[in-house]
Amino acid sequence: MGEHAFGQPLTRLEDDALLRGAGRFSDDRRLPNEARAVVLRSPHAHARIASLDATAAMRLPGVLAVLTGEDIAVDGPGPVISEINLPSFPKVRPPPGPVRKPEQPVLAQGRVRFVGEPVAMIVAETEDAARDAAEAIEIDYDVLPAVVDMSKAVSGDTAIWPEAPDNVAFEWHGGDPEATKAAFAKAAHVSRLTVVNNRISGAAVETRIALGVYDGRYTLTTGTQMPHGIKATLARMLKVEPGQVRVISEDVGGSFGLKNSLYVEHALVLWAAKRLGRPVRWVSDRAEAFSSDYAARDNLTTVELAMDADGRFLGLRVDTLAALGAYISPKGLTSPVNNSPAYAGVYRTPAIHVRVRGIFTNTVSTDVYRGAGRPEALYALERTVDAAARETGRDPIALRKLNLIQPSDLPLATPLGLNYDSGHFEQVLDRALAEARHKSYPARRDDSAVRGKLRGFGFAHLCERVAGGWSEGAELRIENGKATVYAGTMANGQGHHTFYAHLVAIKLGLKLEEIGFVQGDTDKIADGHGTGGSASLVLGGSALHGAIEEVIRKAKPQAAERLEAAEVDVEFDDGSFVVAGTDRRLPFSDLVKDLKVSGYHHFKPTNHTYPNGCHVAEVEIDPETGEIAIQRYLVVHDFGVILNPLLLKGQIDGGIAQGLGQALMERIVYGKDGQLLTGSLMDYQLPRAADFPPIDFVSCPTPAPSNPWGVKGCGEAGCAAAPPAVVNAVIDALQPYGVRHLDMPLTPEKVWRAMQGAR
């Protein structure tokens, strides 16, 4: 055995530099002669720009340029457009109709449609000079009525776009409407629940930054998950060949989806850099982040679950209004529909019909956020199953058990087109209940009652589909005595360098410190999809597997020569070339200094992976104030084979923190007039470490059959499972008050009010 193996809790190779302040974030790259850009944003949710006068601003000292919507026609970039088409799963009836996709100009042209919409970009010698100029721009707005509430938007009183008088951008259907209708006709009981999936912010600690350079080619430095995607989009917007654009991303201080898609500022700094012949830097501040970062979630969903007299699920019907914002962001069509297959969950529901309408509102656009639709679907599903159990006088555990997919059912084609290939859901559930000491729960509840507290036990059981939607490339180069991984994925805090190096170390027996890592430069990495959807280890890691195999193949002749054996007799085993049937071995590490080979592999998965698990939350409520304290949070999950339990735990904990944040605290609030009321961290509550107990994790793996390492992807499970688990627990605690449902976030006042209502 080599020094490294699967299951080792390696600390991150990235940490040393990051902890010493030697990280390289976009704002650490400084170029000579930089100019500073500031974006002037709309203070109104909906208005006509009657006039805009920048003459006074242009005359201020240090001001280099003021770009407005009028300048676009001269030499400006093209609009931001929605890059995604609505998916047609195997069963989509009726087929998706046309999507109304209004284009977003990089700067407002005559009209603004949300608070924070870019109206002008000011470039100056210093940030202060640019801000002075921004204040000196005179704009007359004719304020128009705004609409922020989706239920009101569909009434059509206030149309944001003439082509969408009812503010509906699209209507999409998935599954089988007829079969579902027939299932409902046979039902002994139908449970119906309407839930809000609250709008929240990715709130990455590093705000968005864009540094544009033009030297005959465009170079953008920005923190992103998808350098190659941004490059392709920019080339189209700037009307140049893709080769004319380079995107560089170094350390990224968190993204969670919010730095996935292209933003107008990316194109604006490049445009300004070309006009001025100088590098142009734009840095978002926190207030700007709240008004201009693509927002997350924001769905209103009604779920109906049809059951027979024994409680067997017959059919599921889902109707969702998904807020898109005033414009459809580049990947804005993803979350509302793309992950609706998640509605199958871990259950044998034979018929499902999902209807989604995408709605325009006078708000910043929504885009993908950790889970991108799965958390939304799983929340609605797991809340509904709990509600159905209570309504029909059944135990939520028993109802789930009755309907769980069993290992003997696998492989299973689900009603929304997935092919579940692995998992033992009942075992996971049983293990979770045992680890959570469910049997002794009544004693804990009584103990809480003695202390005047209400206790609740809740759980969510889920199955995700991960990493099947695209492909990824990786290259391994051995040169100058060193191995270097060139990855198409792009880390934003997960520890990719560590996992790629770990895989190389395991296979080739090299030392971790000797394994280099390159990512995030479209000039250095030929092609890459980027990071998203819990897919980097599954796809990038599998691509690396192929690349390593190729390196071994190419190194073999040299190894055979050194071993003085015929190539056919040389095999590769546990980090060494060995002459079959002898004890003659040549460790790969001994060969490295003489090698110059590279292997490249593009991994295209044949199926998704299906990480699944059960999360248990136990909560205590202070009935006097409505405050919720989480007493226990336990995860029993099947993430397939585990490479590095420490990195895995980081993903679990971070995801759960975000999930609990959404469930209990976080929300973006717009006033009726479309003003943003949560414009800073003084009003937008982020979770803090002290808000949660330690999170317990038990691994209950089945290897994924669809990739060489057997891994399943772990990045989004936490934020998908935590909201239903904790809300189910709170509703359980509130049973003495007859509370059926509360919408997230479960603020103390909301909980307190629910208790008053019941009295």
Next chain:
Amino acid sequence: MYSFEYQKAGSVADAAKAATGEAKLVAGGMTLIPTLKLRLAQPSKLVDLGGLKDLVGIKAEGGGVTIGAMTTHAAVASSAEVKKAIPALAALAAGIGDPAVRNRGTIGGSVANNDPAADYPAACVALGATIVTSKRKITADDFFKGLFETALEEGEVITAISFPAPEKAAYMKFRNPASRYALVGVFVAKTKGGVRVAVTGAGEGGVFRKKSFEEALGKSFAGSALDGVKVDAKGLNSDIHASADYRAHLIKVMAKRAVDAAK
């Protein structure tokens, strides 16, 4: 940030003279600097009290404490004198903001700023503190005038705040979940002159005394004495964090808890 002149004050008199017109005093800067960064204020000059040693420190006097205006929240929180004379005041200071804020923010800055959700104003009012300035002494009841408004005149510098020791006191704070300021904070003090109850965070006009609580607690200093007392939501704040009703409810819950915890 707009540009401004900077002056380091050599004495209180110096500071008082300089802090007129568009000039502004700066103490810990925890409130003022973010305001400047957001371009919400445009002072011509900042007069820094940072070097004035006489404004820093805590003295035990006549059973109570006198705290210099430039004393940080962290110093108050960890002061043996304060913990001995008025443990509730030390606990209040320990619950302000986060460590960075407590290590920089000062009692003088907090009291001068009179943020309607700040903690110190409740302590000052409930304990019957005296605000000592470069010109005069002002009772807490007369000092706090409304949202961000105080009795301070132009060029008047707070030098110290004197707190008489109560027989018993406690402060209970229900935090604004995002900002950590008081959504509702209730300071209850049993003093020689009677019971005083001050509420911060909740009132439309900033800190206020809750007279009906004072009366009830004057008869019997026990949380249960407040059971029958109604709290009207009129005049209380409603915002995205809490409605006036909920704040009214919390005033009573926090007051009862404070009474029961008073030491």
